[in-house]
Amino acid sequence: MPDADATNMSETRRFKVMRVVIGAANPLVRRHLDSRFAGPLGRALLVLRYRGRKSGRTFTTPVGYVRDGDRIVMVTSPTYRWWPNMVGGADVEVRLPEGWRRGRAEVILPDDPRYDETVALQVAKRGPGMLRGFGVKVDDAGRMTAEAKATATESAHLVLVALEPAAE
Secondary structure, three states: OOOOOOOOHHHOHHHHHHHHHHHHHHHHHHHHHOOOOOOOHHHHEEEEEEEOOOOOOEEEEEEEOEEEOOEEEEEEOOOOOOHHHHOOOEEEEEEEOOEEEEEEEEEEOOOOOOHHHHHHHHHHHHOOHHHHHOOOOOOOOOOOOHHHHHHHOOOOEEEEEEEOOOOO
16 A cells, blocks of 8 residues: 555655565575566666775676667666665666676756657656656657656666767
């Protein structure tokens, strides 16, 4: 049963429990995705490797994604801790089905000219359900009203990764 006062997924008890479960499962998921047995899971999740801005430490975390060629879009809750490391751009590595790739990640905000295109790509590849589940008001074609855009970052953040060309 959803919380009566919750306005988006990140504020529900269910999400908070899910976050604890995901946190406990992440080490196993990372190992699975880094194996040759990743299969269908590897087409929905990638392993993101990045450097912490403050600590300088290297972190890895599994993240859901959609891909269009050398562009990857990840959607995350503001409550997760990895995405602030991408604000302003960050060099990252991602583990995809074909192996590790380098890229440049950045948080795409509603005032960025690429925001609408990034939302539309997410919706085209995965449907509107994921964004709606985060509380982002988006139509079936991936369009948002100005009002929905103004409040979108309270519910979800979009991270766009531009992959470097694959090594031959």
